[in-house]
Amino acid sequence: MPAFPSTLPTPRTPPSMDAPPLRWGVLGTGWIAERFVASVQRHTRQRFTAVASRATGRAKGFAERHGIPAAYGSYEDLVAASDVDVVYVATEHTAHLVCARLALEAGKHTLVEKPLALDASEAAQIVELASARGLFCAEALWTFFLPKFDVVRQILESGVLGDIHTVLAEYGEHFTAEHRILRPESAGGPLLDLGTYPLSLATWVLGAPAEILALGQPHPAGVNGQTAAVLRDADGNQAVVHTTLFSDTPTSATLAGTRATLTLPGPFYQPGDLTLTPSGGGTTLTYTEPRTAHEALHHEAAEVARCVAAGQLETPLRPLADSLTTLRAMDEIRRVAGIRFGPGEAVLE
Known part of the structure; x- marks a missing residue:
């Protein structure tokens, strides 16, 4: 058994600003999306190129607040965009499965807000689809990052x-x-x-x-x-x-x-x-x-970028x-x- 330490370990978390920049699209314009985008923009080199909402006006307002060039009134239009590498699903829980499937079927790496889905059966569908398409996928449970x-x-x-x-x-x-x-x-x-x-x-x-x-x-x-x-x-x-x-x-x-x-x-x-x-x-x-509370959301985005750049399909x-x-x-x-x-x-x- 190891002896009780004299000091605690220091974090091995790499600087978020060093993570390779990717182009991100955001599905959903609610409370967590606002905080995620703001944190990532302040602390990383990631680029948000598009945002989508079922209401075009909400997407446009979100885009204006955060300097995002494209605003879509359709989730389908965003996942089809050629200038999006990673999709962040920030919709209500009931839409996680549908939105994750849209993104993965469009060939986009995908980060889904926690929980990954409503239940284990839905989550398994997301996991299986990501594996079949050879795409990165993760649950945005920011605590572990x-x-x-x-x-x-x-x-x-x-x-x-x-x-x-x-x-x-x-x-x-x-x-x-x-x-x-x-x-x-x-x-x-x-x-x-x-x-x-x-x-x-x-x-x-x-x-x-x-x-x-x-x-x-x-x-x-x-x-x-x-x-x-x-x-x-x-x-x-x-x-x-x-x-x-x-x-x-x-x-x-x-x-x-x-x-x-x-x-x-x-x-x-x-x-x-x-x-x-x-x-x-x-x-x-x-x-x-x-x-710093939710100002620290950038850590999960930086980890996604590092994993995608390294060809990893999930994060350890x-x-x-x-x-x-x-x-x-x-x-x-x-x-x-x-x-x-x-x-x-x-x-x-």
């Missing part, structure tokens, strides 16, 4: 935590009544938007669960309001995850091993601090980085197999808790 999470990755690889028996992770946020997360027809509820973060952390650390226990509570808007789940791996190790729309929570995470505990204060999935504490007490080591930082594992676990949570959602419905039975 952050420098902080490369420090987490190195800590896990070092074995300094010992045997990890416990993962605790949660994410709760309050939303106003008009937000799409409260709309059943948009596959609303916390699981896809918020729950992806604690669940992806749990499945990354412990792997695919062998058993899941879960409970849900409905929201007056007609969607699931909160869900708690316990995941057990084949060796009996456990993860406890929770997500809610009813209130703001600390949104923290803990990876507890037999030799040390890694703590990620909230919001754990964003840039920020982490601490490593030896079991039984002792000197706590702290990693600190600026809490968030392999497609990991995306599928998380969605399979989410499918099981929904089954056990009696939560149904999909195009046109998101209710708790």
Whole structure:
């Protein structure tokens, strides 16, 4: 077993500005698309050549705000454009499969906002199509591309935590009544938007669960309001995850091993601090980085550019197999808790 370190590792994340420039098209003009494009433009040499929305006016407004030369009122027109190398799918969850298929069938490398699809079956279709076409594809779960999470990755690889028996992770946020997360027809509820973060952390650390226990509570808007789940791996190790729309929570995470505990204060999935504490007490080591929130979205775009330039079809930082594992676990949570959602419905039975 390795000795407890005197210092924490430093991130191995290359500078985003060094990533080879590609030409990007954006499907969707919502909240995350605005932040993704702004961050990538400020911190990389990537070029946005086109944006599309089902409403031409929204596409034109987005293009004007971000200096993008082409605005389309059709997703089909954008993926057919000859000056687009990579398509970023930033639509609502219910359209991820359709839009990813459009991009891949048009021969474009594709980055799909998290989660990759509504469920594992849809995600598998995307993965299979990308493989068949020989195109890069990834889930834009930006957490795993952050420098902080490369420090987490190195800590896990070092074995300094010992045997990890416990993962605790949660994410709760309050939303106003008009937000799409409260709309059943948009596959609303916390699981896809918020729950992806604690669940992806749990499945990354412990792997695919062998058993899941879960409970849900409905929201007056007609969607699931909160869900708690316990995941057990084949060796009996456990993860406890929770997500809610009813209130703001600390949104923290803990990876507890037999030799040390890694703590990620909230919001754990964003840039920020982490601490490593030896079991039984002792000197706590702290990693600190600026809490830049979504300004750090550029890291995932830079990784896509590096992978595409190197001829890689996926990224080792968030392999497609990991995306599928998380969605399979989410499918099981929904089954056990009696939560149904999909195009046109998101209710708790």
